[in-house]
Amino acid sequence: xxxxxxxxxxxxxxxxxxxxxxxxxxxxxxxxxxxxxxxxxxxxxxxxxxxxxxxxxxxxxxxxxxxxxxxxxxxxxxxxxxxxxxxxxxxxxxxxxxxxxxxxxxxxxxxxxxxxxxxxxxxxxxxxxxxxxxxxxxxxxxxxxxxxxxxxxxxxxxxxxxxxxxxxxxxxxxxxxxxxxxxxxxxxxxxxxxxxxxxxxxxxxxxxxxxxxxxxxxxxxxxxxxxxxxxxxxxxxxxxxxxx
Amino acid sequence: xxxxxxxxxxxxxxxxxxxxxxxxxxxxxxxxxxxxxxxxxxxxxxxxxxxxxxxxxxxxxxxxxxxxxxxxxxxxxxxxxxxxxxxxxxxxxxxxxxxxxxxxxxxxxxxxxxxxxxxxxxxxxxxxxxxxxxxxxxxxxxxxxxxxxxxxxxxxxxxxxxxxxxxxxxxxxxxxxxxxxxxxxxxxxxxxxxxxxxxxxxxxxxxxxxxxxxxxxxxxxxxxxxxxxxxxxxxxxxxxxxxxxxxxxxxxxxxxxxxxxxxxxxxxxxxxxxxxxxxxxxxxxxxxxxxxxxxxxxxxxxxxxxxxxxxxxxxxxxxxxxxxxxxxxxxxxxxxxxxxxxxxxxxxxxxxxxxxxxxxxxxxxxxxxxxxxxxxxxxxxxxxxxxx
Numbered sequence: 001x002x003x004x005x006x007x008x009x010x011x012x013x014x015x016x017x018x019x020x021x022x023x024x025x026x027x028x029x030x031x032x033x034x035x036x037x038x039x040x041x042x043x044x045x046x047x048x049x050x051x052x053x054x055x056x057x058x059x060x061x062x063x064x065x066x067x068x069x070x071x072x073x074x075x076x077x078x079x080x081x082x083x084x085x086x087x088x089x090x091x092x093x094x095x096x097x098x099x100x101x102x103x104x105x106x107x108x109x110x111x112x113x114x115x116x117x118x119x120x121x122x123x124x125x126x127x128x129x130x131x132x133x134x135x136x137x138x139x140x141x142x143x144x145x146x147x148x149x150x151x152x153x154x155x156x157x158x159x160x161x162x163x164x165x166x167x168x169x170x171x172x173x174x175x176x177x178x179x180x181x182x183x184x185x186x187x188x189x190x191x192x193x194x195x196x197x198x199x200x201x202x203x204x205x206x207x208x209x210x211x212x213x214x215x216x217x218x219x220x221x222x223x224x225x226x227x228x229x230x231x232x233x234x235x236x237x238x239x240x241x242x243x244x
Numbered sequence: 245x246x247x248x249x250x251x252x253x254x255x256x257x258x259x260x261x262x263x264x265x266x267x268x269x270x271x272x273x274x275x276x277x278x279x280x281x282x283x284x285x286x287x288x289x290x291x292x293x294x295x296x297x298x299x300x301x302x303x304x305x306x307x308x309x310x311x312x313x314x315x316x317x318x319x320x321x322x323x324x325x326x327x328x329x330x331x332x333x334x335x336x337x338x339x340x341x342x343x344x345x346x347x348x349x350x351x352x353x354x355x356x357x358x359x360x361x362x363x364x365x366x367x368x369x370x371x372x373x374x375x376x377x378x379x380x381x382x383x384x385x386x387x388x389x390x391x392x393x394x395x396x397x398x399x400x401x402x403x404x405x406x407x408x409x410x411x412x413x414x415x416x417x418x419x420x421x422x423x424x425x426x427x428x429x430x431x432x433x434x435x436x437x438x439x440x441x442x443x444x445x446x447x448x449x450x451x452x453x454x455x456x457x458x459x460x461x462x463x464x465x466x467x468x469x470x471x472x473x474x475x476x477x478x479x480x481x482x483x484x485x486x487x488x489x490x491x492x493x494x495x496x497x498x499x500x501x502x503x504x505x506x507x508x509x510x511x512x513x514x515x516x517x518x519x520x521x522x523x524x525x526x527x528x529x530x531x532x533x534x535x536x537x538x539x540x541x542x543x544x545x546x547x548x549x550x551x552x553x554x555x556x557x558x559x560x561x562x563x564x565x566x567x568x569x570x571x572x573x574x575x576x577x578x579x580x581x582x583x584x585x586x587x588x589x590x591x592x593x594x595x596x597x598x599x600x601x602x603x604x605x606x607x608x609x610x611x612x613x614x615x616x617x618x619x620x621x622x623x624x625x626x627x628x629x630x631x632x
Contacts, residue, residue, distance in 0.1 A: 052470060053469075054466065054469075054470070073469065073474070073475075073476070074466070074469040074470050075469045075470075075471075075472050075473055075474045075475065076474075078469075078470060078471065078472040079472050083470075084470055086467070086470075090464050090466065090467035090470075091467075092459070092460050092463035092464060092467060092468070093463055094459070094462075094463060094529075095456075095459055095460065095463060099456060099459070102453075102456055103456055103457065103460045103468065103471045103472075103473065104471040104472055106453040106456060106457070107457070107471060107472030107473050108472055110453065153471060157471070157472060
């Protein structure tokens with residue numbers, strides 16, 4: 001039996017009168033590639049923020065690798081082994097690409113030799129095809145290159161669970177290919193991945209399991225084909241074929 | 245010819261340029277070391293330099309706080325004042341803490357001891373303010389620190405019996421040298437040494453992992469936190485660190501090194517604005533740039549008190565002199581404001597940034613990367629054409 005890496009128990013988040021996340025429970029094991037879908041406002045990003053420590057839940061618990069992480073500071077959650085990207089990329093603009101890579105490297109391994117971290121960063125950047133931009137300020141990067149940089153920073157953290165929030169949004173098809181390769185490689189490395197995307201083709205192709213949210217509640221959790229035919233999911237998100 | 249070629253090859257690569265920069269910096273340091281030994285220089289000139297060094301410490305440490313760590317604080321002068329006032333009050337009144345069995349009489353506290361206590365006090369208040377500011381960003385942080393700064397100034401102004409009010413507070417003199425010339429020389433080297441030491445320590449921190457974390461925090465606190473940076477710790481750390489630096493500088497400067505007393509006027513928001521302006525003109529994100537900006541600005545503001553314009557074409561004034569003497573008064577600050585406006589509009593990284601950038605050789609590195617990227621983009625475009 002696989003070991004549970006991330007476990008959410010009845011997680012809820014309320015903003016005033018709005019129940020953004022409504023008692024959601026699920027668990028993630030390694031190496032699992034999970035797609036998380038749902039219409040806009042379903043609570044996907046809020047749930048990501050709760051898992052990564054950006055928000056404190058109103059109720060419920062979250063365990064990461066056996067350690068309770070709900071309500072902990074984001075840096076603490078990151079160090080515990082959960083890495084995330086942002087829907088709108090958040091490159092550290094006035095820092096070079098290499099410096100962007102060094103931030104998580106130095107935070108994750110404070111005692112590491114700078115030369116070792118630099119070499120590892122170079123290898124990751126090379127895999128992501130942006131190694132030639134090493135000395136460039138990240139503000140000069142294109143949207144797609146920024147996405148790749150965010151993914152590269154995650155690898156410097158070596159987390160056991162990764163949440164990718166809309167990694168394909170607004171990215172050139174060729175760079176999307178690099179992101180596909182990245183997801184495959186990270187998955188093969190034995191990490192658990194939660195992929196949030198409106199790109200249905202990519203989600204159904206990559207995911208082994210799908211989680212569907214609607215109005216903050218979890219309405220389906222299962223294999224992609226099973227979820228695809230779930231009437232609740234069709235009603236809430238996927239829609240009916242015109243022929244039906 | 246060979247020398248020309250050597251210089252040419254040195255400026256064509258980033259390492260050569262950096263070496264040239266260090267060489268120039270070394271020459272500047274040598275100039276400052278030589279300056280007080282020049283017998284033609286008056287004590288007044290040395291005093292102007294001492295004041296320049298002091299403001300260079302204030303501006304560069306503010307650059308560390310705001311330019312590197314992104315904490316746009318207006319409380320810097322207040323922390324300087326805390327260092328000076330606490331040093332002065334301890335040296336005057338001593339301290340008794342019955343619960344801890346501590347009883348220090350004024351006689352038992354040396355000037356150095358008082359300066360250390362003032363520095364620690366500035367750091368302690370920095371710790372509290374840093375903690376209070378944790379959830380405040382940008383304009384809220386600025387407004388909070390203005391309020392804190394004014395609160396402190398008004399307290400120092402109002403508590404006349406305790407602080408001396410608008411007359412200020414005299415600190416215990418750090419140096420007791422009878423000969424004025426010798427005293428000025430020692431004070432000069434003391435402030436210059438303090439500036440060099442502060443810059444070296446700040447440079448070391450800015451180029452350590454802590455410096456990288458501070459810059460990440462400046463760019464995006466949430467992103468930095470998601471990358472594993474303990475934002476709370478580093479925010480408090482940078483407040484304590486820079487508060488102690490300015491607290492130390494204030495305590496030393498007002499221990500009759502640069503000035504014989506600290507007055508509340510020094511803590512006004514206008515004074516703080518000058519510190520910010522010096523840093524912006526020199527380069528907010530560069531410690532050396534901010535220090536140089538402050539020193540040069542202080543020197544020019546002093547030199548421009550009286551501008552003598554020699555009249556051309558044999559023209560003379562009504563009194564027969566061939567020069568027009570302009571008592572600039574407040575106009576020199578207006579001119580300074582104009583420079584500030586120009587800097588913020590056209591050279592946001594500071595007037596000295598192009599010079600530092602050139603010596604760092606960064607433009608050469610960028611040329612290489614941009615050329616490579618252009619090649620890659622062309623390659624992608626070619627592949628896309630083939631696909632079509």
